Amino acid sequence: MSDFANINRVPWHSRGFLATQTAYVCLALLLLVIxxxxxxxxxxxxxxxxNVLTDFSYIGIVSLGSTIVIITGGIDLSVGSTMGLSAxxxxxxxxxxxxxxxxxxxxxxxxxxIIGGMLVGAGIGLCxxxxxxxxxxxxxxxxxGMLSIxxxxxxxxxxxxxxxxxxxxxxxxxxLTDGSLFGIPVPLIYLVLLGIFMAVMLHHTSRGRYVFAxxxxxxxAELTGVPVTSIKAGVYVISGLSAAFAGILLAGWxxxxxxxxxxGYELRIxxxxxxxxxxxxxxVGGPLGAxxxxxxxxxxxxxxxxxxxxxxxxxxxxxAIIIAAVFVDRLRSRRLGH
Amino acid sequence: MTLLDLVDIGKSYGAxxxxxxxxxxxxxxxxxxxxxxxGAGKSTLVKIIAGVFRQSEGMMRFADxxxxxxxxxxxxxxxxxxxxQDLALADNLNAAANIFLGRELHRQVGPLRLLDHxxxxxxxxxxxxxxxxETRPAELVRRMSGGxxxxxxxxxxxxxxxxxxLMDEPTAAISVRQIAEVLALIGRLRDQGIAVILISHxxxxxxxxxxxxxxxxRGRLVADKPVVKSSPQEVTGLITGAxxxx
Numbered sequence: 001m002s003d004f005a006n007i008n009r010v011p012w013h014s015r016g017f018l019a020t021q022t023a024y025v026c027l028a029l030l031l032l033v034i035x036x037x038x039x040x041x042x043x044x045x046x047x048x049x050x051n052v053l054t055d056f057s058y059i060g061i062v063s064l065g066s067t068i069v070i071i072t073g074g075i076d077l078s079v080g081s082t083m084g085l086s087a088x089x090x091x092x093x094x095x096x097x098x099x100x101x102x103x104x105x106x107x108x109x110x111x112x113x114i115i116g117g118m119l120v121g122a123g124i125g126l127c128x129x130x131x132x133x134x135x136x137x138x139x140x141x142x143x144x145g146m147l148s149i150x151x152x153x154x155x156x157x158x159x160x161x162x163x164x165x166x167x168x169x170x171x172x173x174x175x176l177t178d179g180s181l182f183g184i185p186v187p188l189i190y191l192v193l194l195g196i197f198m199a200v201m202l203h204h205t206s207r208g209r210y211v212f213a214x215x216x217x218x219x220x221a222e223l224t225g226v227p228v229t230s231i232k233a234g235v236y237v238i239s240g241l242s243a244a245f246a247g248i249l250l251a252g253w254x255x256x257x258x259x260x261x262x263x264g265y266e267l268r269i270x271x272x273x274x275x276x277x278x279x280x281x282x283x284v285g286g287p288l289g290a291x292x293x294x295x296x297x298x299x300x301x302x303x304x305x306x307x308x309x310x311x312x313x314x315x316x317x318x319x320a321i322i323i324a325a326v327f328v329d330r331l332r333s334r335r336l337g338h
Numbered sequence: 339m340t341l342l343d344l345v346d347i348g349k350s351y352g353a354x355x356x357x358x359x360x361x362x363x364x365x366x367x368x369x370x371x372x373x374x375x376x377g378a379g380k381s382t383l384v385k386i387i388a389g390v391f392r393q394s395e396g397m398m399r400f401a402d403x404x405x406x407x408x409x410x411x412x413x414x415x416x417x418x419x420x421x422x423q424d425l426a427l428a429d430n431l432n433a434a435a436n437i438f439l440g441r442e443l444h445r446q447v448g449p450l451r452l453l454d455h456x457x458x459x460x461x462x463x464x465x466x467x468x469x470x471x472e473t474r475p476a477e478l479v480r481r482m483s484g485g486x487x488x489x490x491x492x493x494x495x496x497x498x499x500x501x502x503x504l505m506d507e508p509t510a511a512i513s514v515r516q517i518a519e520v521l522a523l524i525g526r527l528r529d530q531g532i533a534v535i536l537i538s539h540x541x542x543x544x545x546x547x548x549x550x551x552x553x554x555x556r557g558r559l560v561a562d563k564p565v566v567k568s569s570p571q572e573v574t575g576l577i578t579g580a581x582x583x584x
Binding site for chain 2: 200203204205206209212213215216217219220221223224225226283284
């Protein structure tokens with residue numbers, strides 16, 4: 001009946017994965033690694049790579065959660081503070097429970113301490129989620145307030161002092177959070193497993209699809225029967241959980257938790273999501289992008305250190321990369337006529 | 339036999355009476371054009387039938403049962419589908435994902451219930467073939483023409499066994515050639531015994547495809563007659579108020 005002779009298939013280089021910002025950033029990361037390894041041969045040493053991979057895992061894990069929020073068109077600024085408070089609560093539980101009879105049960109103190117820290121993250125996320133999805137406050141302001149509330153709690157609870165992790169189970173805890181498996185740092189293993197899990201959830205379940213639908217057209221999602229409120233609240237809980245998990249891993253790496261743990265990390269985390277292709281307008285993003293974005297930031301920071309550039313310049317470079325990433329994306333989508 | 343029966347439907351928003359005493363009925367397979375000027379109450383009426391709003395007065399019967407819809411899902415479960423004016427599509431998703439949004443197909447993989455992408459794309463392709471529309475299930479809606487988007491929105495209504503489809507200005511924002519295509523799609527719905535309420539500003543569409551025309555003016559029904567017994571001139575007069583009633 002109708003011949004759409006003027007509609008051809010989109011050429012292979014501008015559809016599918018190759019057409020995404022994530023693909024461009026993967027390429028940029030690869031080039032950067034090659035360049036840095038020539039400029040600073042120390043980059044590819046086992047010790048340095050292991051450090052970079054560990055550092056980037058913390059940001060990467062939270063970036064997975066923050067990317068889901070960004071796909072719905074929201075934002076979570078409270079992740080850095082959540083990392084701090086979850087780690088502090090975990091460390092305090094270690095101290096408190098270590099002095100009780102539970103210490104005689106192997107692993108019990110650690111399990112309860114970690115669960116306590118994760119519940120703190122979930123609770124903060126739930127507060128954000130309910131305020132945003134049920135009451136309708138804007139995500140930016142809500143999570144900005146939460147950033148301050150939670151960081152304030154970090155200082156108030158600890159009196160500004162660091163909290164040591166010691167006593168029963170602490171060695172087991174350090175092995176699980178800061179050890180390595182076949183030479184691979186465990187935080188990286190957690191990141192990869194969580195990334196795979198998130199990819200399956202986002203792209204192969206109804207709830208994952210609803211996350212994209214809400215970011216694309218919230219009203220359409222509502223009209224077609226998508227449970228918009230619970231999905232929107234849920235993504236902040238996921239974000240809070242991912243922050244709590246990364247905070248607890250960071251605590252294991254440091255051995256003690258300063259009150260300002262992960263202070264200011266939210267910017268690096270959101271930057272990682274955005275560099276990896278998540279669009280703050282919603283509807284676009286994915287786990288691979290979050291991980292690659294986090295890796296890119298960390299490789300640049302490490303490369304600058306190895307190239308003996310004054311560390312004060314790091315933030316300037318990272319900022320420039322953020323703008324460059326969205327700029328390239330803008331040029332590309334204009335060419336494709338989006 | 340009637341499919342939809344509206345009796346004395348009224349709707350007020352505070353002091354504004356958007357609809358009053360609207361009564362009409364629709365038979366299976368009938369295509370009815372709903373016309374009226376902006377603010378005449380067309381959208382309000384459609385939203386009541388679709389379960390978006392509840393009427394303030396009156397009674398609605400669907401398939402010989404009195405119905406009270408509290409949510410669009412209730413209307414959909416009863417067999418009423420809506421093609422919204424802005425089509426309600428998520429343009430960051432592909433055609434198949436939009437068609438199945440909110441009622442995805444799954445397959446069991448071990449302990450997981452995962453989306454069955456292949457089944458959804460296959461079913462979407464079948465629906466497009468039935469509608470004789472050149473639309474690819476895996477194409478992003480963002481890249482589609484107006485006619486293709488309309489086909490996606492209409493294909494979505496064909497998933498369930500809908501008995502009545504409400505279409506809000508389906509030809510408002512598309513090209514002349516695509517209008518013919520959308521009207522043909524509506525004709526195919528009639529062939530399958532599905533009733534359609536077509537809201538349109540475009541007189542030629544209504545006179546080409548509809549069996550009956552209903553005209554609303556200031557929230558009241560001023561005409562309900564077969565198109566063969568009316569004329570564009572008469573309907574224009576009824577819409578503007580130059581003619582009191584017909």
